[in-house]
Amino acid sequence: MISSFFNRRAPKLPAKPTNPAMAVVCDGVEKEFGSGETKTLALRGINAEVNAGQMTLLVGPSGCGKTTLISIIAGLLTPTRGEVTVLGRNLQQLSGTQLVNFRKENIGFVFQQYNLLPSLTAAENAAVPLIIAGEYRHKAVAKAKEMLAAVGLASKTESFGSQLSGGQQQRVAIARALVHSPRLMVCDEPTAALDAQSGQTVMTLLRNVALQSDRAVIVVTHDSRVFSFGDRIIHMNDGQVTHIDETPEAIQSSLQSSHGH
């Protein structure tokens, strides 16, 4: 009798409250690629947070694991160990289909390559995520035109990619990433292919258009010219977080030391 009482399952505890200010929480995230002699430990226990309402930069030398980490946060890769909570959802607890739907609804992507479809106009390109989600074409294109206006391209909605500069193409890519109002924007080297002026414009747009109090933007960057756009900078080296700049003064000092190198 007594033993059956003790063997009873403990009552289910309420789900751990998640801090609504935390858009992303990484807890002991590790990632291995390959096996045996070719095994690479790309992430070695990442503990890091991304706050809603902030632009967080992820910086560090080539090969330190930035793209791997951002891909895990975006649900494109699964960690070998550890857990990632995005917008209050533990990604490891979602099924494959749930993860695909979660990504479609909540995450916008911007990459170094703009990946615009050459046979579509800027408005049609920016409308693609809505059309994939099942929106009527004319409504999707109308919403896409609003987003293009928000990124300063109202006069280019009918242009094709080949008729736009690199900076303009990246702005179309940003409009496309924002068109379904994602709460997390994930940007991998968004300014790498741009000249200084276009890079500044793109970062200004990401701050002004993508960032809101309940939304977060993560930018992987090598480009110290854009450090000053970040609210926080997570520095990585060799698969680990080395330190985090939390204040404008700390960011300024990272900027100065990167210029010193």
Ligand SMILES: Nc1ncnc2c1ncn2[C@@H]1O[C@H](COP(=O)(O)OP(=O)(O)OP(=O)(O)O)[C@@H](O)[C@H]1O
């Ligand atoms: N698919 C893969 N298979 C095997 N190894 C991989 C794979 N993807 C990444 N790696 C390795 O994992 C490590 C981290 O790579 P990652 O691309 O995340 O670094 P990064 O900081 O984004 O680099 P960069 O700034 O050059 O883009 C590197 O050693 C890389 O070679």
